[in-house]
Amino acid sequence: MGENEAVAAGKPFNDEDKIHLFLAYFGILALIPFFMFKDKRSDPQKEYVYWHARQGLALAITVCILCVVMVFGQIILAFIPVIGWILSCLLWVCVMVVAWGGSIMGWIKAFGGVKWEMPGVSKIAAMFN
Numbered sequence: 591m592g593e594n595e596a597v598a599a600g601k602p603f604n605d606e607d608k609i610h611l612f613l614a615y616f617g618i619l620a621l622i623p624f625f626m627f628k629d630k631r632s633d634p635q636k637e638y639v640y641w642h643a644r645q646g647l648a649l650a651i652t653v654c655i656l657c658v659v660m661v662f663g664q665i666i667l668a669f670i671p672v673i674g675w676i677l678s679c680l681l682w683v684c685v686m687v688v689a690w691g692g693s694i695m696g697w698i699k700a701f702g703g704v705k706w707e708m709p710g711v712s713k714i715a716a717m718f719n
Contacts, residue, residue, distance in 0.1 A: 602638040602703050610639050613646075615696035617653075620646035624718075642700045645708060648715035649696065653689045660685055 603611060610623035623643035630636035660681055667674035692708055699706035707715075 600703065603635050603700075607635065607639045608701070611642055611700040612697065614639065614642040614700065615646040615649065615693040617650045617693075620650055638705070641705055642696065644715040644718045645711060646693075646696055647718065648711045649689075649692045649708065652711055652714060653685065653692075656685045656688065 610626065613619045614623050620643050623639055624647050627636045627640035627643060631640055660678075663681065664678045667678045670677075692711065695706070696708070
């Protein structure tokens, strides 16, 4: 499908860009579409992929920060026998829900043609302009 056909079909991206939209919410691999499309933002379809790559990169950074905080939290919770272990497990589950939930919602919105701003993460993504 060509560029004009994609615009006529109402899709803000080309079929060739689907893999880049997928990578945008696949952790640190968001760097690939981020750098590939950074200089191509004059094309609305490439800007759409870049927008999602920025948001996916911000999600990956947020999850990494949460993991670092969790490691330090786990060290502190290790001094509280059973309750600390239970709290630590629950907090790790929360971090994984944020990571997977954000990625899945990002993919759904990206392939649906929507620029959905993730709460909190979109503020970090705005810094990558």
